[in-house]
Amino acid sequence: MFIKKVMLHRFKRYPKASIVLKDELSLVVGGNNSGKSTILQALAAWQFCKTLIEIEKGREGWVQAGGKSGVGLGIVDFTPLQVPSLAHLWHNLKTSKVDEVDGYTLKIKVFWDDEEGEERFLEMGMSLANDRLFVKATSTNLTLEEIVDADGNPIAGSVPSVAYLPPFAGITDREGRLTPAMRERFVGQGLSGGVVRNVLFDLHEENKRQRARLLENRTKLKDSDLAWLRKNDPWEVLVSAMQNMFGTDIRIVPFNERWHSYLKVRCVKGEVDSKGVFKSHPGFNARDLMVEGQGFLQWLSVYALSLSPEVDVVLLDEPDAHLNAALQKDLLQSLEDLAKVQRKQILMATHSPELIRLHEHDRILSVVKTGAKYLSTPDGRIKVLSGIGSIHTPTIHSLMQNKRMLILEAPSDLRFLQKLAEQAGFKWPQNVTPWYWTGTASERLQLFRQLKKEIPELKCISIRDRDDEAANTVAESLIDRGFTNKEEGFTVMKWRRRHIEGYLLCKAAIARAAEVDVAEVEAFFKKDGHALALPDDTTKSDVAPSIRDAHAKEMFTQGDSLKKHFKISRDDVAAVLTSKEIAEDLKTFFKAVEALSK
Template identity: 40%
Template sequence: MEVITIQEIDLHRFKRYRNKTISTPNGFCLLSGSNNSGKSTFMQAFALWEFCKNLIKLEHGDSGLLNEHIGKKQGVGVNIEDFLPLNIPSLKHLWTNLRITPEVDRQGNKEPDGYTLWLEVKWINSLYDDPRCLRFSLSLANERLFVKTTKSNIEKNEKLPQVAYIPPFAGILNREPFHTKAMRARLVGQGLSGSVMRNTLLELYKINQAKRKQLQGDKNRIPLSDLIQLRETDRWEHLLEVMRRLFDIELVVHDFNEDYHSYIKIEYWKGAYNEAGTKFIKHSGFNRRDIMVEGSGFLQLLNVLSLALDPLYQVIFLDEPDAHLHPSLQFSLLAELNILAEKYQKQILFATHSTELIASQPPENIMKFEEGKVSLLNEESQKIGLITGLGSEFSPQLHKLQRTKKVLFVENKSDAVTLGILAEKIGTPIPKDIVIWAWPGKHVERQHLFKQLKRVISGLTGISIRDRDGQPFETITESLLDKDNLGCDKDGLLARTWRFRYIESYLLSPKAIAKAAKSTEKEIIDSAKVFGVDLSAYDPNKIIKAYQELPSKPILTEGADCLTSKYKISKYDIANAMEADEIHVDIKTLISQILKLCHKI
């Protein structure tokens, strides 16, 4: 199998980098650094290199990239109207300090023939012994950009790296015509990946259908063993599984014949897996809709994943794809990209300002940009510098943490608000000198972050509280001690887990819900249909299995049929409606431990 891995890029007079060689890591990597630290310039360099490659091929064919033709062909010209990979006000902005004229180096050598900016990509191809390289040089004359190949060791018909750069807004269209592979590559090279998303999906689907037809042969259906293997290895099947799992959506690609179809049509329907988890079933009465009517988060994630799955591309650059995603989707996207990079041997580089995402990744998967310097991290302790320097949202927390040395990790801000309300109700408010840190990471992931913080904040202590989710009920003690995460405690971070499946279970008090909804307890119990006991005061030591695993979120807060949606109330309204004697012992236990941490009891 032919595998291409980019090793580095050499830049000369490109934007902020006058002379810079930057290595590119294998697999998945986060690009991290403050604003104007060089992340975007690094990614844009590859986008420009890809644009130059396509421009030369369009004008001179593949031969324009070969060493034997260097110096024999003139540069290819392009106006700013046709220059699409980067959004810049003038082509001069490609050059360092906007200076396009030749310079003289310290040895007195002058840059030749006005081609004063160059980008050279070096890579490894598993079919060749020697590293491969391809350099493009650029010149500007009368607001017209000229590009030519100035260094190459590639051979005729050799496969080259295909790079995709996805800017924050990728230009997704509501009507998309069919494009050849060459045109798709050209549009993606121009930074317009969203405009070919349907083409990418169609291509993945057609490959899948061809495989299915081959596996079925003259049989009535595909043999089960072959079907299982197809679902484990095929890229379209992979994408379908992710969309079902994250969005409860099934993608539907319509047949396309370029002889009489003008646009590619892709729709979706919503559904859910059956109880056995073997079949995805459509919701009754749901009519198929075009993918454009779904939210921006869905389209952003679909665009990114479809391109990352496209076998045409070996290297994917993502410029803050998490910027408009819900935090849970950010982590889902991160997890999926890690899987894709390893499974399909791709390089996926992901620029982000999210401190949560940075904290969740091993240091060797993080590339740090700082004041023109670029390096891979190699120690957990190096993350704290990034976290401290990123995001105005976390700077106040870190400053406060340095003073108070007390932290409470919760899954999200709403959990902290709920706890605060219930603490007030029992007359023991949560102290203001504890820093509430909302982060959905697991206890062990929070422990990694805690240890980083502790390296620079001596005496730091904390509590981490999480929903039990699918963890066995027996692993949690009456004091909420999580027996699966005992290692956290010795570092000063108490790992605590709710005995019920979710924190929302502690709000399933018909009396309090009825009070908040201005209704009756009977009506609330009838509305919920699945519970008739007051879980807010139920002893978990005596609780039956069905209630241990009660899906309280769909009952209380998630979906159009949940109680908060039906009665137009929030879970805060329910918490405020609870009396002190209705508040469960687990809540009181955790609040007591928080007070003890803060030396209030």
């Protein structure tokens, strides 16, 4: 069940706002203090008020809109977010009546469609008197029959359920079994790490129940049931993701509340084999979850909450904060898949240029001080991405200072090129700012134009893999002949080989990196899977077409790869290349970067 719209009345930054939301995954972007977190916090506060009324009055309290009595509480009991005082929930700290018909001067109204496609809404109102907060449902079109069955039990899925995760913090060495109220308090205080073991424990317990149900009187799960479980069960999905992403298995230590005071979760390092089975490293001792890296814990916390079957709408406030660019990309893709398969709505506030570049423009909710709306064109994404008027990143600062820009496909490409430049005797210039984007040359040109409006002296080189484009679309100068849209200061280049890894197909260097004979490397490439004869010299720009068109990226990482066969990576080979083994195309590129820096 998805939230389609939220209307705010005097909540924090917004005196009035109406924000339309889409299903599945949306990025919420905007500059500092623009109101990104306010939108997430409003939905978190709505969920808290809804739950509070249900606990105190039952679901009948939702449909008794306009009743006289609300539920009162102090600041210590208001757990969805931290505020210095309850008055800070109100716009401009003004809590008294203005034009409201009742004393409930702060209102959050949420809209959704029921299973028949009919619009439903529930508005929560708040009032402040003598430092005490009063909460009640102030408007709704729900009926009691829609939300409670004939026996008085809540009907699941009749009203959206929301969970809010602030930036990760607060993991402890000892985490007890917590009530739902205590968990909400920890999360509201920004200590989401203090409940991560509880979330994992619940997912694991539900997995045990599912397995027991599917087993019935059998001793072994049917293959079809096991396949369903691995695709749909939250615990199975989580464990598989952590094994593949981090080479780490998550193991719950059995907990008995009569004897144990704390939940224990262990981590074991290993790798997933070709059959998809996780094998722990020999002799590796399981260790507590707490000692894992901040990026791992952030990723785990986000993914575990997003998989919770009790939650329809997941609110993530900068979950990429402790992740490198590669893990940010993996997290985005994983959450996109999860939103589709598990039918979740995810709102993810972020400052990350990496995530903004990767996401579809019409799934980016751009927040400004007056409200928020989805981008209507790709150009809108580029404007947001550039940081002009909204997101002012360190990269933009560097561009403004240096006025020289190099667009690459990934950070790993920069490290790779800088290493080879050093070995080739070229000094990599410090005044060229890297920008990472997998987009087309046309998209990169639009980005350049947007930036140049603010940085008139900006110059740029864009370079990317040739991939499946014809070899004759690249000149020996590496200029992309297939790109005809010229722009002063913008140089479009492309590698003459299919992939940048093609410049590492040097059998002598591969042999040195793998510490084997050259003959063994030759035999590896001549096998049916590759059918490639490597010449003694692969440095020429006009090297044989079989080398230029080789799927070198896959040769390093996929199937019967160099990684699997010789236990070496692209970086290992690059590290042992001599100056004489570095390809002419690379040296051509280094000269172009050197010229750009002047």
